[in-house]
């Protein structure tokens with residue numbers, strides 16, 4: 050244990066070293082016994098009814114149920130009203146049944162393979178589903194809300210998600226000290242020791258915008274000595290080495306001693322609710338069966354398991370003790386067992402009448418009032434996203450001012466603010482100002498905005514400056530965005546720790562708590578998102594399909610080929626597009642509500658804006674939509690300061706909205722009959738193309754159309770564009786390498802729109818292993834080469850497709 054604080058050390062010493070601290074009344078002992086009965090008999094019941102089903106039983110650590118209940122009881126006693134839990138497979142069904150008190154009937158019907166799902170989505174296995182339940186705590190007689198967050202197989206991935214949700218619940222209740230809302234994280238010993246995200250999550254606990262004011266961690270430590278079980282093998286001793294890293298007290302306790310366990314748990318809860326710091330309870334136990342019930346542990350650990358089979362179950366040991374000391378009679382004990390078995394049998398009987406499975410019964414974060422009574426969106430329209438001009442002007446003025454008196458800002462920043470004032474006067478915006486206006490206008494409408502990531506306050510490219518720093522007074526800061534209107538929603542902008550997996554998971558969890566918040570995570574550079582790949586694959590792209598849960602998180606991923614080398618160039622658009630679920634081969638029905646339907650049906654939205662106005666609208670649309678979808682935005686780097694990359698207020702005022710496709714509007718569009726080639730592109734390459742076209746004098750002959758929304762694919766608008774220029778050669782131009790970027794995604798979709806009658810020629814960089822060259826000259830040469838092809842009107846002559 051590595052605690053430097055004397056008061057805290059004394060506190061722990063007093064709790065464990067004072068003689069006679071562990072005293073229990075007979076009532077408490079009987080409650081503990083009853084809880085052990087439930088824990089053990091629940092597993093027995095499942096084993097009897099479904100002997101060949103995986104359930105990841107708790108046998109060997111049945112004490113986890115009274116342990117968790119004690120933490121909750123004690124916390125409720127200390128004022129906690131809302132507990133958010135994250136846990137892996139081991140004992141999860143038992144926790145649902147006996148801690149959260151999910152209807153047994155609903156748990157049992159999950160074992161029926163013939164049940165039809167009533168909800169959209171592909172569902173998930175029973176030991177991954179989440180849960181939300183409000184109940185009265187029997188011990189304290191106070192209301193308590195418990196939720197268990199749904200999670201994937203990926204061990205520990207849910208940890209930061211739980212913390213983000215907890216932080217959000219604290220924020221929305223004004224519970225800055227974590228006195229009302231707390232989290233509990235349960236871990237397996239191997240995962241706890243081995244998975245890095247555990248430490249990323251612990252590390253967040255000391256950062257003001259990320260702390261949940263302490264979490265109680267419970268480790269189901271079923272590794273006895275050294276083992277050759279490949280699922281549990283690890284090379285370093287546990288958990289002393291872990292203690293150094295997590296900077297929290299770890300209380301080890303023998304899981305075969307239930308009274309010691311609940312004493313330790315109540316001390317842990319008291320620690321959390323006194324010091325608002327993390328604490329770990331290490332339940333040292335064993336695993337009576339294999340990894341799951343179908344597994345044979347004797348294959349690999351024959352001696353250990355011979356020993357385990359000789360172990361007397363904890364319930365029997367404890368019951369014998371209480372009977373011997375006269376706290377309960379054998380008859381009372383047997384009645385307690387019979388009573389719970391009857392409850393299980395009755396629920397089992399009822400579960401057999403169920404025909405339909407409602408995944409919606411397994412939501413961990415309901416959003417009351419957001420959907421209609423049937424859980425559907427209240428409308429199916431996509432509102433206009435423009436705002437009145439005076440709102441834009443007002444935000445522009447605040448964005449270029451210092452709202453606090455006697456606040457000295459850096460001279461370089463004064464220049465930037467003057468630039469903003471100038472743009473506001475001229476009714477134009479650059480990228481940073483457009484973002485300001487999107488955030489500011491949402492704040493005006495009562496939407497909380499939270500932007501998190503490495504260095505987001507200033508912006509990686511030093512363009513944002515949402516937090517001003519007094520040059521004369523240490524740590525004096527000002528966030529002008531919070532000085533827009535007296536009754537605005539709060540704006541949170543926070544520099545995160547240097548983590549992607551942990552922080553993205555955290556923000557995803559944050560976005561789960563409420564639909565009325567715009568929660569954005571920005572990668573330092575887009576390619577760094579891949580260290581958070583598990584959150585993207587397991588939660589963001591699939592979350593709704595698995596758990597019918599909407600999530601409106603926004604990922605801002607700086608992307609663009611600027612000769613900066615293989616790492617700082619690509620946000621890997623191809624990966625996001627490959628995971629998009631819109632059908633490349635189905636010719637859609639272009640109904641009136643096609644645009645919004647498509648957004649409703651997709652698993653996420655992928656955009657690459659070419660103008661500040663486009664960025665402004667898509668951020669606003671994200672919240673104005675009547676449902677929530679994750680939004681992936683490839684954001685610019687060099688365009689942040691590009692003189693052409695500006696938008697006028699005219700493109701943002703009331704009546705304007707997000708344009709999924711920006712058609713050519715120059716000379717070529719005025720005389721489509723003259724046009725020889727129509728180039729489709731997305732993002733920054735548009736500016737390179739326009740410049741090259743004009744230098745080659747091809748403005749009349751080549752049209753350039755931009756896709757702002759790449760996925761779901763704007764089939765309708767692409768069709769319209771292609772029809773506007775009948776018979777002309779169609780080209781897709783991208784700056785990324787051919788096996789990357791957008792080409793593999795757009796190509797079959799173009800074929801579908803065009804009825805496979807015309808080709809879309811590829812123009813861009815050749816296929817490559819690395820996303821970008823490390824050599825600036827090679828970068829420029831390859832740029833010139835593909836721009837030449839883009840405007841060589843003979844390039845595809847005679848070629849077949």
Ligand SMILES: Cc1ncc(C[n+]2csc(CCOP(=O)(O)OP(=O)(O)O)c2C)c(N)n1
Pocket residue numbers: 139202203204236237238239240241269271280281336340
């Ligand atoms: C990130 C990740 N890697 C590998 C696995 C495969 N796996 C499932 S359970 C398990 C062992 C877990 O051991 P432990 O954390 O001690 O939990 P226990 O099953 O002993 O309760 C492994 C390796 C996984 N689910 N997630």
Ligand SMILES: [Mg+2]
Pocket residue numbers: 237238239269270271272281
């Ligand atoms: Mg284990």
